[in-house]
Amino acid sequence: xxxxxxxxxxxxxxxxxxxxxxxxxxxxxxxxxxxxxxxxxxxxxxxxxxxxxxxxxxxxxxxxxxxxxxxxxxxxxxxxxxxxxxxxxxxxxxxxxxxxxxxxxxxxxxxxxxxxxxxxxxxxxxxxxxxxxxxxxxxxxxxxxxxxxxxxxxxxxxxxxxxxxxxxxxxxxxxxxxxxxxxxxxxxxxxxxxxxxxxxxxxxxxxxxxxxxxxxxxxxxxxxxxxxxxxxxxxxxxxxxxxxxxxxxxxxxxxxxxxxxxxxxxxxxxxxxxxxxxxxxxxxxxxxxxxxxxxxxxxxxxxxxxxxxxxxxxxxxxxxxxxxxxxxxxxxx
Amino acid sequence: xxxxxxxxxxxxxxxxxxxxxxxxxxxxxxxxxxxxxxxxxxxxxxxxxxxxxxxxxxxxxxxxxxxxxxxxxxxxxxxxxxxxxxxxxxxxxxxxxxxxxxxxxxxxxxxxxxxxxxxxxxxxxxxxxxxxxxxxxxxxxxxxxxxxxxxxxxxxxxxxxxxxxxxxxxxxxxxxxxxxxxxxxxxxxxxxxxxxxxxxxxxxxxxxxxxxxxxxxxxxxxxxxxxxxxxxxxxxxxxxxxxxxxxxxxxxxxxxxxxxxxxxxxxxxxxxxxxxxxxxxxxxxxxxxxxxxxxxxxxxxxxxxxxxxxxxxxxxxxxxxxxxxxxxxxxxxx
Numbered sequence: 001x002x003x004x005x006x007x008x009x010x011x012x013x014x015x016x017x018x019x020x021x022x023x024x025x026x027x028x029x030x031x032x033x034x035x036x037x038x039x040x041x042x043x044x045x046x047x048x049x050x051x052x053x054x055x056x057x058x059x060x061x062x063x064x065x066x067x068x069x070x071x072x073x074x075x076x077x078x079x080x081x082x083x084x085x086x087x088x089x090x091x092x093x094x095x096x097x098x099x100x101x102x103x104x105x106x107x108x109x110x111x112x113x114x115x116x117x118x119x120x121x122x123x124x125x126x127x128x129x130x131x132x133x134x135x136x137x138x139x140x141x142x143x144x145x146x147x148x149x150x151x152x153x154x155x156x157x158x159x160x161x162x163x164x165x166x167x168x169x170x171x172x173x174x175x176x177x178x179x180x181x182x183x184x185x186x187x188x189x190x191x192x193x194x195x196x197x198x199x200x201x202x203x204x205x206x207x208x209x210x211x212x213x214x215x216x217x218x219x220x221x222x223x224x225x226x227x228x229x230x231x232x233x234x235x236x237x238x239x240x241x242x243x244x245x246x247x248x249x250x251x252x253x254x255x256x257x258x259x260x261x262x263x264x265x266x267x268x269x270x271x272x273x274x275x276x277x278x279x280x281x282x283x284x285x286x287x288x289x290x291x292x293x294x295x296x297x298x299x300x301x302x303x304x305x306x307x308x309x310x311x312x313x314x315x316x317x318x319x320x321x322x323x324x325x326x327x328x329x330x331x332x333x
Numbered sequence: 334x335x336x337x338x339x340x341x342x343x344x345x346x347x348x349x350x351x352x353x354x355x356x357x358x359x360x361x362x363x364x365x366x367x368x369x370x371x372x373x374x375x376x377x378x379x380x381x382x383x384x385x386x387x388x389x390x391x392x393x394x395x396x397x398x399x400x401x402x403x404x405x406x407x408x409x410x411x412x413x414x415x416x417x418x419x420x421x422x423x424x425x426x427x428x429x430x431x432x433x434x435x436x437x438x439x440x441x442x443x444x445x446x447x448x449x450x451x452x453x454x455x456x457x458x459x460x461x462x463x464x465x466x467x468x469x470x471x472x473x474x475x476x477x478x479x480x481x482x483x484x485x486x487x488x489x490x491x492x493x494x495x496x497x498x499x500x501x502x503x504x505x506x507x508x509x510x511x512x513x514x515x516x517x518x519x520x521x522x523x524x525x526x527x528x529x530x531x532x533x534x535x536x537x538x539x540x541x542x543x544x545x546x547x548x549x550x551x552x553x554x555x556x557x558x559x560x561x562x563x564x565x566x567x568x569x570x571x572x573x574x575x576x577x578x579x580x581x582x583x584x585x586x587x588x589x590x591x592x593x594x595x596x597x598x599x600x601x602x603x604x605x606x607x608x609x610x611x612x613x614x615x616x617x618x619x620x621x622x623x624x625x626x627x628x629x630x631x632x633x634x635x636x637x638x639x640x641x642x643x644x645x646x647x648x649x650x651x652x653x654x655x656x657x658x659x660x661x662x663x664x665x666x667x
Contacts (some may be wrong), residue, residue, distance in 0.1 A: 085594070097439070109451070127650060127653075127654060131654040131657040131658055131661075132660065132661060133650065133653040133654055133656075133657050134601060134606075134607050134653065134656035136408075136597065136607060137597070137598065137601045137607075137649065137650075137653050138650060138653065140594055140597065140598060140649070141646040141647070141649040141650040142646065142650065143594075143646075144642055144643075144645055144646035144649070145642075145643050145646035145647060145650070147642055148640060148641070148642030148643035148644075148645075148646065149640040149643055151642070152637075152639040152640060152643070153564075201598045210432070233584075254373070260587070264469055264473070264590075267465075267466075268466075268469060268470070271463075271466045272592075276463075277463045277465055277466060278463065284659035301656060307481075308477075308480055309477045309478070309479075309481035309484070310477065310481065310482035311477070312473045312474070312476055312477030312480065313473070313474050313475050313477035313478060313481070314477075314585070315477075315478065315578035316470045316471060316472065316473025316475075317470070317474060319469070319470040319473065320456075320462075320467060320471065320474075323460075323462045323466050323467070323470065324456075324460045324462055325460045326462075327460055327462045328461075
């Protein structure tokens with residue numbers, strides 16, 4: 001660590017411009033992320049020329065919306081030093097309930113679906129904030145409980161429809177303005193605006209950062225930390241529900257594996273976007289870019305048609321490289 | 334003189350007990366569950382003990398590896414993927430080979446995965462990227478390789494190799510001597526390494542406070558890399574045990590992901606706190622066996638497998654809540 005300033009100084013003299021550019025990128029990491037996103041989009045266009053079109057963008061956004069919302073849940077919790085490994089089971093469960101209640105009408109289906117996130121998020125919050133269970137363990141256990149419950153309920157009280165109603169299908173997979181803008185992206189944009197406002201402009205948002213930075217100091221300042229934590233888990237649960245309902249609407253029919261594959265990407269999107277897993281640092285803007293990057297990467301790997309094995313290797317390699325590059329950039333700053 | 338020595342010995346025992354209450358509690362819980370299981374079913378004998386001990390082998394190995402890494406202040410979400418990779422490599426290359434060759438492959442795999450995960454530890458320590466993120470990414474890479482090596486379930490191993498882990502060449506029945514031996518020997522070796530060697534103590538030290546450890550002159554990076562190397566070798570053992578148990582290879586991503594999550598659960602239930610620097614490897618061993626044993630116990634009680642999953646989750650959350658409550662009350666009273 002002690003030799004780090006030396007190469008930086010050496011580089012500054014012959015190429016002041018490059019050094020200044022690097023410093024600027026380090027100050028605004030979103031610039032670097034936007035650059036990476038642009039490169040990935042162009043590379044994907046190179047692989048599949050048809051990708052650089054409205055329908056290509058729409059397909060990527062359709063993929064990115066549920067992931068971005070899940071990653072939003074992860075971002076909020078990671079800011080407080082927490083994490084939610086049950087968020088994809090919440091999503092799956094909500095979609096299951098929504099599909100089951102679809103014959104009752106879209107409003108009831110969506111509200112009952114979101115209720116799942118409210119209840120599970122509260123339970124997670126109480127476990128983590130009041131009983132001080134490690135969030136990794138609490139939400140891991142919750143994920144197992146939910147899987148068991150919904151597997152059992154699928155044969156009993158949730159027997160019946162596994163098809164989403166037409167309104168939810170439209171919301172999750174449909175588009176407007178001549179089939180250009182997906183409705184799910186509008187939902188995502190509203191949520192994104194809300195989250196960014198909450199994190200930047202409200203006391204609650206500032207408290208999330210403060211708790212992740214130094215919980216003891218926040219408690220000594222008179223804040224009821226446990227209440228903030230519980231609300232954070234509830235918000236995360238609701239975001240999980242919304243994401244699940246959109247995802248279910250996109251696929252049309254639901255099963256108990258619906259959102260499983262999104263768990264690790266939801267964490268990865270937040271991390272790539274610069275939110276620290278230890279809390280206190282980050283924001284939702286970076287997460288949005290992270291979710292877009294992962295979705296474009298996914299499209300590219302699908303177009304390359306290299307098979308699942310190579311896809312996983314490349315995916316892991318790029319996530320690692322991005323996180324490494326990000327850590328290097330921000331440490332130098 | 335003698336009485337003074339004896340009372341000193343008693344005091345030492347008392348502090349030892351107070352420090353390791355959780356580990357002791359987990360072992361008591363395991364014994365209680367075993368006794369209860371014995372009364373639940375009509376015949377309790379060699380078959381049940383063999384079945385529980387051999388089926389717990391993969392999770393116990395992963396839990397030992399995860400415990401060492403967590404004690405050193407890290408966490409490895411790629412252990413399940415390393416299990417997959419070993420499982421795939423072993424099933425692919427051990428198929429139709431003589432026992433000597435199979436043993437040779439096993440040793441190469443244990444050493445190879447130890448080195449591979451040491452490299453991951455090195456990357457974590459030079460990059461400054463959190464452990465959880467690096468291992469999340471490498472987990473994808475290893476399970477991709479596993480799928481590449483063995484695109485669909487298949488492959489096999491030598492019957493003698495299956496006997497080594499299960500006590501029977503067919504993998505069915507057999508005696509409990511081999512599985513218990515295969516569980517106890519690595520567990521005790523890693524436990525002794527962690528408590529009675531310079532390396533083990535430095536692993537505890539960096540997990541407890543890495544800055545203080547560095548200022549005290551310890552090689553933090555070396556200890557960290559060593560913990561990951563041990564974790565990789567244990568994951569390789571878990572993969573080998575899987576191939577011995579099932580007689581085949583299965584490269585599915587979800588198998589690895591579940592194994593990773595179970596290893597984290599076993600470590601925390603076993604009293605190794607995720608903040609690092611505390612707990613004993615032996616606690617994680619007992620917790621691993623408990624997690625596996627719940628399934629036969631619940632099915633002996635006539636509870637269907639879905640509810641068993643719910644009960645397992647409730648048990649993990651419940652135990653951790655009680656633990657959290659106890660520390661909370663202790664803090665309040667202090």
